[in-house]
Amino acid sequence: MAGNILEVRNLTKSFGGLKAVNDLTFDVKEGELLGIAGPNGSGKSTLFNVMTKIPFGPTGGEVVFGNQRIDRMPPHRIAALGLARTFQKDAEFPDLSARETVALAAVYGRKLSRAGAMAATEEQLHAVQFDPARADMPTTELSVFDRKQLMIASALVMQPRVLMLDEPASGLTRPEITALDALLCKIAASGVTIMLIEHVLSLLLSVAQRLIVLNQGSLLAEGDPQTVIKNPAVVEAYLGGRAA
Ligand SMILES: Nc1ncnc2c1ncn2[C@@H]1O[C@H](COP(=O)(O)OP(=O)(O)OP(=O)(O)O)[C@@H](O)[C@H]1O
Ligand SMILES: [Mg+2]
Structure with a gap:
């Protein structure tokens, strides 16, 4: 069985009296695709915020990545x-094209030379199947799906071991979600934990x-997706939220 690539221990983020992430403990296994619902x-987005420190860190708890805190x-x-x-x-840089956006991540994130950054950019735009005809368009003129692909390409150009995706399917059509499904499977098959x-x-x-x-910053359920989704507490949390 694969070991843990990430261990989240008692992680907490308070905003004044609100605990957006509340004493959360879970592991991520190397190579798995872990869903978060x-x-x-x-507290889902806040969890990503405090794990990456972008834009802020936790108020308590620990995150261990590999062997390091x-x-x-x-x-x-x-x-x-x-x-x-x-x-x-999805962020956009009004003055940059799609290609320049990925290249910027390559230059600042990986400290690559101009030539190295351009090569890595082409590789990742191709990997996410970004339409080459749109690569030099300003990001402001891109479709929602283009921007999702661009965000994923910008993250992949960093050569991550763990890729953290926050609602990549929101705003997409059915066929686009099918394409995203295939892309996620391809990234996972390349060995990246998601x-x-x-x-x-x-x-x-x-x-x-x-x-x-x-639910309310705490872990409500964990396990096999098909089982977890039928868990009465999970059904109640979703229905309760919708009724509110
Ligand atoms: N910067 C902030 N300052 C104050 N409160 C915040 C801040 N960011 C998030 N919150 C609050 O923390 C709680 C969790 O928010 P979060 O965005 O993490 O939820 P989420 O699970 O990602 O929701 P959604 O599914 O709608 O994206 C919410 O009550 C939110 O209002
Ligand atoms: Mg969110």
Whole structure:
């Protein structure tokens, strides 16, 4: 059985009186695709924030990556060790093209030369099947799907060991979600561990080997996705959230 690549221990993030992440403990196994579900406001994005320190760290607890504690490291060191994330709200750099956006990540994240960055950029744009005809368009003119591909390419160009994706399927059409499903399987098959936050349950259930569910910052359920999703406490948390 594969060992743990990440160990999250009693992780907490308080915003004043609100514990957005509340004493959370779980492991991520090397090479797995771990799904992360939970109703709106349950702390999923905050978990990614405090694990990567982008944009802020935890108020308590520990994150161990490989054999090192990373929760006291600055974000650039965490990224250099191999933890890369995408954002729920897709960022855009109005003055940059798609190609330049990925190249920027390669230059700043991996300190590559111009030639090295351009080669790595082409490789990753190709890997995510970004439409070459759109690679020099300003990011502001791209479609939602283009931007999702671009965010994933920008994360992959860092050569992460763990890729953390925050709702990559939001705003996508059915065929685009099918393409995303295939892309995630391809990335996982290349050996990259994936943590996938997603509300689109069909995608989660299709690709995740294990699922954790958060509720009010705490771990509500953990295990085989098909079993976890039928757990009465999980059903209640989702229905309760929808009724609110
Ligand atoms: N910077 C912040 N300052 C204050 N409160 C915050 C901040 N970021 C998040 N929160 C609060 O923390 C809680 C968890 O938010 P978070 O964005 O992590 O949820 P989520 O599970 O990602 O939700 P969604 O599924 O809607 O994306 C929410 O109550 C939110 O309002
Ligand atoms: Mg979120």
